[in-house]
Amino acid sequence: MKVTLLPKTTAGKWSLLLIVTCMVLIGIFYLTVFLFDPEATGGFFSAPTLAIPLLLAAASGTAALLMALFSIVFKKERSILLLMPIVMGFLVTIFWIGELWGE
Numbered sequence: 001m002k003v004t005l006l007p008k009t010t011a012g013k014w015s016l017l018l019i020v021t022c023m024v025l026i027g028i029f030y031l032t033v034f035l036f037d038p039e040a041t042g043g044f045f046s047a048p049t050l051a052i053p054l055l056l057a058a059a060s061g062t063a064a065l066l067m068a069l070f071s072i073v074f075k076k077e078r079s080i081l082l083l084m085p086i087v088m089g090f091l092v093t094i095f096w097i098g099e100l101w102g103e
Contacts (some may be wrong), residue, residue: 007079011071018064019085022092025057058096065089 007013029050032038038047045051064085071077072086 001076001078003078003080005080007071007077007082009071009075009077011067011075012077012079012082015064015067015071015085016081018060018067019088022057022060022064022088025053025060029053029057058092061089061092062096063089065093 007016032049032053036049038050066089068082068085068089072082
């Protein structure tokens with residue numbers, strides 16, 4: 001098997017796209033916090049401008065993890081850049097599972 005830098009399969013490319021989307025959404029979240037400084041007086045959904053990007057980022061990170069694992073296991077993808085969605089997607093998934101379990 002030849003190891004490449006960029007993924008060759010469609011699932012691998014989707015995985016990279018989803019993890020970049022996750023990073024952009026997290027950036028939008030922090031930009032919103034920095035610019036508008038919303039008060040979080042209620043629950044998580046009391047400030048939808050903060051909740052929506054984080055929910056979409058969590059979904060995107062988890063989907064990136066699943067797509068990367070799918071492309072490696074079933075499509076036999078061997079790409080170095082697929083380590084990024086696996087590591088970041090795993091961390092995102094562990095974070096939101098911890099958030100759901102902690103409440």
